[in-house]
Amino acid sequence: MHSFDDYYYFYLVVKHGGFSAASEATDITKSKLSRRILDLEAKFNVTLIQRSTRHFKVTPLGHEFYNECVKIIEQADSAQSILLKQSSELHGMLKISCPPVMMEHQIRPILNKFLKKYPKVEAELELTSRRVDVLHDDIDLAIRTNFSANEDSSIIVRDVIKTTHCLVVSPEVLAGKEIKHITQLYDYPTIVLGTKKQNYHWHLHNQTHNEVIDVLLQPRVKSNDLAGAYYAVLDGLGIADLPYLTVQQDIASGRLIHILPDWCSNIGTVQLVYASRKGQRLVMEKLIETLVEGIRDYAKEFDGYLT
DSSP: OOOHHHHHHHHHHHHHTSHHHHHHHHOOOHHHHHHHHHHHHHHHTOOSEEEOSSOEEEOHHHHHHHHHHHHHHHHHHHHHHHHHTTSSSOOEEEEEEEOHHHIIIIIHHHHHHHHHHOTTEEEEEEEOSSOOOTTTTTOSEEEEEESSOOOOTTSEEEEEEEEEEEEEEOHHHHTTOOOOSGGGGGGSOEEEEOSSOSOEEEEEEETTTOOEEEEEEOOSEEESSHHHHHHHHHTTSOEEEEEHHHHHHHHHHTSSEEESTTEEOEEEEEEEEESOSTTOOHHHHHHHHHHHHHHHHHHTTSSSEEO
């Protein structure tokens, strides 16, 4: 029987989309990956990958073989989990993606408490608002807030809790005036998330009268990251639609004004995203359980969540 290591090397190369990418993600040399897969192809007299200096393509047979390799890796992880459950202390590396502002205001205390409890667990954090692909970006767990239904059946998406957004502005922008009606929003500059959209709007929902209004925008500031919008509104550049959790302390201190408080400007869902439940490591299971419980407990103490 051929070495199962070669199946693993082939799995890594296809998963990461190339020899160089797989080498960078795993610290296995490119030459070793290439040599072992060539040996595998030679042993069975098959072509699994068509490659040249500028070309990388998995053959139909390669795709079929890859799907079986995935099953082997998952079964190996499952077997390892049985052994790990005999250990009194969790250990292992976790690669986690989370937006920076979300990490600061919601996730940091829960995650860091988990890491203190299990000192042999290591964490690699990718703090980004980019929508990562857990299958191809080598991420174990992505934490995000989503505003639309998930359409990717190849990943596991666990909804944790819903969060609310609100419209906020710096006092200097209002200059002593008060916004009492939605039409007054058009008198002020606006700040939005997203830089690639053709049309921008706020979808406002009145929590008392169940009325819904779309406010079309011509934003002055566009940001691809929540932090950019947050600091722009703090610095007095306009009105922004931000998570209540992010701005509640600024509202309480008077640094920001919550305008039109009867209107909810957005509702998002905090989600945990990962590749598969099958063969999931014990440390991942425990982290997911800790985050779900921690976020929901946090929601009982602070406004900004819908329970």
